[in-house]
Amino acid sequence: MIRFLLLTTLLSTPAMADEIWVTNEMDDSVSVIDTTTLEVIAIYPTGERPRGITTSRDGSLLYICASDSDAVQVMDPTSGAVLHELPSGEDPEQFVLAPDDRLLYIANEDDAITTVVDTRTRKIVTQIDVGVEPEGMAISPDGRVQVTTSETTNMAHWIDTETHEIIANTLVDPRPRYAEFSPDGAQLWVSAEIGGTVSVFEAATQSELGKISFAIKGVQPEKLQPVGIRFSPDGARVFVALGPANHIAVIDAATLQVERYILVGRRVWQMAISPDQTRLFTTNGVSGDVTVIDLKTLEPIKTIKVGRYPWGVTARKTD
Amino acid sequence: MWESFVARISAVIAALCAAWLGTSAGAATLRIDWLERQVTPPPVLSNLQAEPGDLGLAGAELGLGDITTTGKFTGQTYDLRQTVVPPQAAFLPAARAALADGARVLVVRAPAADLLALADLAQAQGALILNAAAPDVALRGVDCRVNVLHTAPSDDMRTDALAQFIVTKRWTDLALIAGTHPRDLAFADALHASLTKFGLTLRGEKTWAFDANMRRAAGAEVPLFTQGLPDHDLLLVADEPGDFARYIAYNTWLPRPLAGSEGARPVGWSGVVEQHGAAQLQNRFREAFGREMLPGDYAAWAAIAALGEAATRAKTTDPAALRAYLLSDRFRLAGFLGQPLSFRDWNGQMRQPIPIVTERAVVALAPLEGFLHATNELDTLGQDRPETRCTAFGEMK
Structure with a gap:
């Protein structure tokens, strides 16, 4: 009964708390979690098979990849209304918004293309040929370099956002799923799901600084499949979601050593950090829930039921 | 030439x-x-x-x-x-x-x-x-x-996968119908070996050697043919060319699921x-x-x-x-x-x-847990x- 309805908690309290937005890939919906009460306060319908999700810098707009609708939907987060759709190319899976909120870079998985869309004119600016099954999307904090990873070509493609030309291609281990720049822009981290590793590159030279492997007692090495990557706000730690291993790895960004593993729900995909920087939220696809981790103690503190197959997640500051 | x-x-x-x-x-x-x-x-x-x-x-x-x-x-x-x-x-x-x-x-x-x-x-x-x-x-x-x-x-990778599935389902009573084509025999051999490997045994086994047209006669022939088998949880079929097994389903004497070359099939893709x-x-x-x-x-x-x-x-x-x-x-x-x-x-x-x-879904993915x-x-x-x-x-x- 709670689907597509604003719940009473939201109606009775002013919408001041920050929010975590989760796409439910197999329910064609997004769930909104209040970061203070850790309750689901709203569920809104989306296009088909929503995956990537992000907000504008000021939190006033939400962008959602509706993969099977071949569109990026722009949502008003205060009402859940879809304001308009952006052209996205076919089968958009993940995307990244430029720091100035202007251009959106979208991975078109079935077409081996990165589509660049102007969020203001709502027109496609250009399309860039990349490797087979583009997926992971990152942009440097200064907005100058966009990185697309291609899952079947096993590469990170470094794209100059001025010219929209590829300036470098770096090979990583099999099936790269996600890429993320460090907050200072000095490094790029890329996860390789089937390779079971995370490669760390120096962004300026695109040279590999190191490669991180994982080991959890009692878990077969083949199950250690890194996907989502998130830096702690101070850049000192990196969190890596290990998919079917049902754990988050916590990595010391300076030494590239894994400090510990945190048990979460089943098939963990992506992560977001609350705007007040105290909590980490993970989407657990198979168990259909979100694990909340206290960033001080690195302990899971709550599991929140969301829709079927939660995948993408983003944090939104509301004030 | x-x-x-x-x-x-x-x-x-x-x-x-x-x-x-x-x-x-x-x-x-x-x-x-x-x-x-x-x-x-x-x-x-x-x-x-x-x-x-x-x-x-x-x-x-x-x-x-x-x-x-x-x-x-x-x-x-x-x-x-x-x-x-x-x-x-x-x-x-x-x-x-x-x-x-x-x-x-x-x-x-x-x-x-x-x-x-x-x-x-x-x-x-x-x-x-x-x-x-x-x-x-x-x-x-x-x-x-x-x-x-x-x-x-190989055949035995597929039949090992099926045997793991059968063990997981705790189906202990099994029967087999095998055709006479060399591929049927090879698949049946692999099935036998896999059942042994995973501690399973066949309760009964029959060879399919009909020459009637089963498109017309399955409803009459298959119940009689399967009536002679001892009771089983799962009926295995070895029919790799896809000849007769499609006519077995729903025509068996006892209402039982099929696996092997028909029904729940272990396949490479x-x-x-x-x-x-x-x-x-x-x-x-x-x-x-x-x-x-x-x-x-x-x-x-x-x-x-x-x-x-x-x-x-x-x-x-x-x-x-x-x-x-x-x-x-x-x-x-x-x-x-x-x-x-x-x-x-x-x-x-x-x-x-x-x-x-x-035909419509993946039932399991071997190796099973x-x-x-x-x-x-x-x-x-x-x-x-x-x-x-x-x-x-x-x-x-």
């Missing part, structure tokens, strides 16, 4: 963008030869579903497209030549001609006898042959060859596999070829993808170096089945999960290192 039967198409993939994007521009082109022995399928009772004419080759072409795109960025180019031998033509002369023309890396879709004849040619020593079709257990055992790797799963990014591979295949991707297509796709991965990582086109990399523990292929594919260094078989499927292995759970399917009868890979053990 035979040459007139041989379709020879050369598709040279140009090094279009190698220079401007390449990280190792100037690498030699890797020539891959697709060598196919067409076989007239045995007559079956239903004439509704014919085997697609491009079975296997379609998968190889999809794989070539994938590795060619990757090659645009690495500077590696590929040249896929095709030799397709029709059923009535001789295989070996065509194979000799391809080798004489310079084929050193071959992906082969042919029955075991032809595959072995090719592998044993003097000119084929030092070549790298990937078997993308023949499921024979012996090819991974007593008849293994040092120059042959296998991307097609199926159009219903959708997890682990498989939907993307299925979409690309359907778009290109207008049909479902079949196990033979997947084995060919995996062979080409494995060669592309090895050429990219090992930066070589030399067959011996490619083989060494494929058999090393550095090789990991992303095969859309949830865990990396690799090759067993004791018999050249590609490790792969086996989906157990119905709880079937443990000291090094790799995939090695619970098929011939493991300790029991292998393959000696040709002696240098690896």
Whole structure:
């Protein structure tokens, strides 16, 4: 009964708390979690098979990849209304918004293309040929370099956002799923799901600084499949979601050593950090829930039921 | 004479963008030869579903497209030549001609006898042959060859997968109906061995040797035929050419599910596999070829993808170096089945999960949970290192 309805908690309290937005890939919906009460306060319908999700810098707009609708939907987060759709190319899976909120870079998985869309004119600016099954999307904090990873070509493609030309291609281990720049822009981290590793590159030279492997007692090495990557706000730690291993790895960004593993729900995909920087939220696809981790103690503190197959997640500051 | 039967198409993939994007521009082109022995399928009772004419080759072409795109960025180019031998033509002369023309890396879709004849040619020593079709257990055992790797799963990998599924379901009472085609007998043999391996036993067994037209008579014949079987939880069927088993379902004396060649089928691939990014591979295949991707297509796709991965990582086109990399523990292929594919260094078989499927969905994916292995759970399917009868890979053990 709670689907597509604003719940009473939201109606009775002013919408001041920050929010975590989760796409439910197999329910064609997004769930909104209040970061203070850790309750689901709203569920809104989306296009088909929503995956990537992000907000504008000021939190006033939400962008959602509706993969099977071949569109990026722009949502008003205060009402859940879809304001308009952006052209996205076919089968958009993940995307990244430029720091100035202007251009959106979208991975078109079935077409081996990165589509660049102007969020203001709502027109496609250009399309860039990349490797087979583009997926992971990152942009440097200064907005100058966009990185697309291609899952079947096993590469990170470094794209100059001025010219929209590829300036470098770096090979990583099999099936790269996600890429993320460090907050200072000095490094790029890329996860390789089937390779079971995370490669760390120096962004300026695109040279590999190191490669991180994982080991959890009692878990077969083949199950250690890194996907989502998130830096702690101070850049000192990196969190890596290990998919079917049902754990988050916590990595010391300076030494590239894994400090510990945190048990979460089943098939963990992506992560977001609350705007007040105290909590980490993970989407657990198979168990259909979100694990909340206290960033001080690195302990899971709550599991929140969301829709079927939660995948993408983003944090939104509301004030 | 035979040459007139041989379709020879050369598709040279140009090094279009190698220079401007390449990280190792100037690498030699890797020539891959697709060598196919067409076989007239045995007559079956239903004439509704014919085997697609491009079975296997379609998968190889999809794989070539994938590795060619990757090659645009690495500077590696590929040249896929095709030799397709029709059923009535001789295989070996065509194979000799391809080798004489310079084929050193071959992906082969042919029955075991032809595959072995090719592998044993003097000119084929030092070549790298990937078997993308023949499921024979012996090819991974007593008849293994040092120059042959296998991307097609063997019969016993499939039947081990099914046996794990049966154990997981706690179905203890089993019966089997087997046809008389050599493929039926081979599959039934593998089933017997797998049931023994996983501690299961058959309660009863019958041979299907009807010559009536079951399209008309199944409703009358099958209840009587199955009435004689002892009670069972699951009825196994060995009917690999797809002749009679389709008429067994829902016509049995006792209402029981089917598994094996019909019902819940352990397969190398199926159009219903959708997890682990498989939907993307299925979409690309359907778009290109207008049909479902079949196990033979997947084995060919995996062979080409494995060669592309090895050429990219090992930066070589030399067959011996490619083989060494494929058999090393550095090789990991992303095969859309949830865990990396690799090759067993004791018999050249590609490790792969086996989906157990119905027409509409994946029922289970083997290896199933709880079937443990000291090094790799995939090695619970098929011939493991300790029991292998393959000696040709002696240098690896």
